[in-house]
Amino acid sequence: MAFDPSYAAPGQGRVFFERRELERLLRLYGRMVAAGEWRDYAIDGLSDFAAFSVFRRASEAPLYRIEKRPALARKQGAWAVIGQGGVVLRRGHDLEQVLRLFDRGRFKVVD
Template identity: 85%
Template sequence: MAFDPSYAEPRQGRVFFERRELERLLRLYGRMVAAGEWRDYAIDGLAESAVFSVFRRASEQPLYRVEKRPALARKQGAWAIIGEGGMILRRGHDLEQVLRFFDKGRFKVVD
């Protein structure tokens, strides 16, 4: 199979996670999988946002979405955690600060 450079370069007009951001999100994901809370994830690079979605089961709606929206960086903050119903649970300018939402004892997944 020949190398296709279109796969190596991000498409114009798309938002993606930087390496450190993705490493932090995957570290959180690994911790939550070990705790038995999460089982699957998806990453999307969209025109206005990059989205890291986590699932209890792959066939369900995401439990949480961590979104990066650079257009909101100077206003509400580029980072947001969005719950199952679409409610914004936390918003901020710093990824670490926003991810503190998932610290032990802050929340519990209820069936």
């Protein structure tokens, strides 16, 4: 997805997900909704990062945030899965590799 500077304040850009990234995130979300794990999501495009947050209930804090931080692309990797309390659960350079945290059999939400 191309950035249109007319949507941001002058001199400021916003980070957002590209179409293929967003499609992959929504596929994961759909799978987790079907499994009864997640029920709501939010997407934020900010000046330094984009976040895809998932919730068990809309009234709660997010269970997980999947963040894209281009400034960290050459260092730790642009992608991260952040758990409740701000704990970094996985970080990497590739979205697919980072989302393997949620693969079947390896992941289960526990109340």
